[in-house]
Amino acid sequence: MQPVSDSESAGAEMHRSIMIAFCDVLRATKLPPMEVMSLAASALGAIYKEVADQHRSDGGCPCGWKPDLHADVEALQAALAATIRAIPPADLRAMQAVGRA
Numbered sequence: 001m002q003p004v005s006d007s008e009s010a011g012a013e014m015h016r017s018i019m020i021a022f023c024d025v026l027r028a029t030k031l032p033p034m035e036v037m038s039l040a041a042s043a044l045g046a047i048y049k050e051v052a053d054q055h056r057s058d059g060g061c062p063c064g065w066k067p068d069l070h071a072d073v074e075a076l077q078a079a080l081a082a083t084i085r086a087i088p089p090a091d092l093r094a095m096q097a098v099g100r101a
Contacts, residue, residue: 048072 004012018040026036052067060066 044076048076 022036022040025031025039026033029036031039052069052072055061055063055065055067
């Protein structure tokens with residue numbers, strides 16, 4: 001069995017955190033799931049903007065990332081599309097367990 005990479009571990013943690021937030025908002029607001037998904041996408045866009053703005057500031061960041069809105073949005077859209085195609089249909093009963101974790 002191969003060790004879990006930092007990227008896989010970070011992805012799993014990000015998924016867990018976002019799923020908990022999604023379930024909490026869904027349960028608390030009773031908004032339709034697609035509206036909550038749209039709110040999540042807007043939040044991700046706001047996070048992108050904040051991080052990109054910091055990387056454009058004087059001195060930049062030692063990580064070397066140079067934000068490119070067009071290319072970055074294309075990459076995020078491609079990641080979303082690829083993930084949706086790759087994930088088998090889920091048993092939504094798991095949402096209750098995740099939301100209470």
